[in-house]
Amino acid sequence: MARKGNAGSSNILRKKSLDMIIDDTQDKKHALKKSLSWFDLILFGIGAIIGTGIFVLTGVAAAKYAGPGLILSFVLSGIACSFAALSYAEFASTFPAAGSTYSYSYVALGEIFAWIIGWDLILEYAFAIPAIALGWSGYFTSLLHSFGINIPVWAANSASSAPGGIINLPAIGIVLLLGIILLFGTKESSILNNIAVIFKVMVILFFIAVAVWHVHPSNWKPFLPFGWKGVFSGAAIIFFAYIGFDSVSTAAEETKNPERDMPIGILGSLGISTILYIAVVAILTGVVSYTKLNTPEPVAFALTSLGINWASGLVSFGAIAGITTVLLVMMYGQTRIFFAMSRDGLLPPFLSKLHDKHKTPVASTIIVALFAAVVAGFFSIDELAKLVNIGTMFAFVLVSIAVIVLRYTKPELPRKFRCPFVPLVPILSIASTVFLMASLPLETWLRFIIWFVLGIVVYVFYGYRHSKLAQNDYKGVETETLY
Numbered sequence: 001m002a003r004k005g006n007a008g009s010s011n012i013l014r015k016k017s018l019d020m021i022i023d024d025t026q027d028k029k030h031a032l033k034k035s036l037s038w039f040d041l042i043l044f045g046i047g048a049i050i051g052t053g054i055f056v057l058t059g060v061a062a063a064k065y066a067g068p069g070l071i072l073s074f075v076l077s078g079i080a081c082s083f084a085a086l087s088y089a090e091f092a093s094t095f096p097a098a099g100s101t102y103s104y105s106y107v108a109l110g111e112i113f114a115w116i117i118g119w120d121l122i123l124e125y126a127f128a129i130p131a132i133a134l135g136w137s138g139y140f141t142s143l144l145h146s147f148g149i150n151i152p153v154w155a156a157n158s159a160s161s162a163p164g165g166i167i168n169l170p171a172i173g174i175v176l177l178l179g180i181i182l183l184f185g186t187k188e189s190s191i192l193n194n195i196a197v198i199f200k201v202m203v204i205l206f207f208i209a210v211a212v213w214h215v216h217p218s219n220w221k222p223f224l225p226f227g228w229k230g231v232f233s234g235a236a237i238i239f240f241a242y243i244g245f246d247s248v249s250t251a252a253e254e255t256k257n258p259e260r261d262m263p264i265g266i267l268g269s270l271g272i273s274t275i276l277y278i279a280v281v282a283i284l285t286g287v288v289s290y291t292k293l294n295t296p297e298p299v300a301f302a303l304t305s306l307g308i309n310w311a312s313g314l315v316s317f318g319a320i321a322g323i324t325t326v327l328l329v330m331m332y333g334q335t336r337i338f339f340a341m342s343r344d345g346l347l348p349p350f351l352s353k354l355h356d357k358h359k360t361p362v363a364s365t366i367i368v369a370l371f372a373a374v375v376a377g378f379f380s381i382d383e384l385a386k387l388v389n390i391g392t393m394f395a396f397v398l399v400s401i402a403v404i405v406l407r408y409t410k411p412e413l414p415r416k417f418r419c420p421f422v423p424l425v426p427i428l429s430i431a432s433t434v435f436l437m438a439s440l441p442l443e444t445w446l447r448f449i450i451w452f453v454l455g456i457v458v459y460v461f462y463g464y465r466h467s468k469l470a471q472n473d474y475k476g477v478e479t480e481t482l483y
Helices: 016-027 040-051 052-094 102-106 109-144 169-181 186-214 227-241 246-256 258-287 298-305 309-343 362-378 383-409 424-437 442-466
Strands: 002-005 479-482
Touching: 002 298, 002 424, 040 102, 040 109, 040 186, 040 246, 040 258, 040 309, 052 102, 052 109, 052 227, 052 258, 052 298, 052 309, 052 383, 052 424, 102 109, 102 309, 102 383, 109 309, 109 362, 109 383, 169 186, 169 309, 169 362, 186 258, 186 298, 186 309, 227 258, 227 383, 227 424, 246 258, 246 383, 258 479, 298 309, 309 362, 383 424, 383 442
Parallel strands: none
Antiparallel strands: 002 479
């Protein structure tokens, strides 16, 4: 049963209150600058969603898993994500704090669950960044090749991704460059993101307009060469393509009017991206046989196969711009997760220290950039994408559970946006996401379990003892504990 307790409770289910969330966002020492509008958030979301998924993974998923049936895979993943997006929209508008699902879980489920989901989000972002950087590297080296500039195999590939490979220098370079840009401020990063997003959307629309006239329905036969199992496996793999809308919620604390703008940003970016995905995949598999799409740059390859080489080069530019924005937003999201967990005492305090002028988390940004650069330099994209997928799916499950719990434990809580048909929609989110998780390989599950166990160890030996709730740093503010 729930009762009021003090902030120094030793219970692992101790919760933060809404007052604590407000205190955090108003604390001058740890307050992030509010500079984002709903338009920024939509472009922020599109910037995070449309990138590696559409420009890289579509080809591999069609060739190895679903064939033309990948169209249905995108529909299934899009539906699963839409259920989760409604839950995210409710929480992000109710608790406008950095940290995304981590912060929501701290209020709804308690500290141990907040830690688990925070640790899970670290898995999602920390490995998404290098995976996306590898996709960027593939298009960048391909573009240079079209100009007669060839980067040696050893310098553009890791040993696990190509014979003769040693290190992926382009992937390392772009991660470090964006890390520097993020240090200069959120608004400045947002302006760069907005310009790149508009450019890549125009390139995608250009591809649709040019390639649609070259679609041959015979390429869609057989439509399900791998059967429905292939469709479901494809949905689990290209789920990576939708990762990003949840990162919009990490910007809640830096949004001018989060109660109104968060739902618009989350749902708007997901809707626009889904429509573009389905259109591109339908045309891509109609222009080129799915058996030929196992390439790191399938969209550019499709135009090259049609003899439209100049258009292929333009798409490569668009892909580079698109993947760059995804990288930027993912790196931003990871730094804000570190920031929120550090501010709560669950991670070392230096991770929430802000730059005096730009008000950005300096140490978090540097650590994220260095870690991602090392991983991108020496690992392959396939295994990284699977790890990111399972981490994201688990986060979707927990946030959907949290919506249901909070509706019953705090029905009086003012909600600017309400997820419709609770508990039905969150339950559908949980069911569809778990179904996709079950389609992932056993080795991915084993790696996820190892990461989960490691997280529990870190919490027991550090987070549990250094939590601000445990240290009674919220003096005079009541918190809830469960006994």
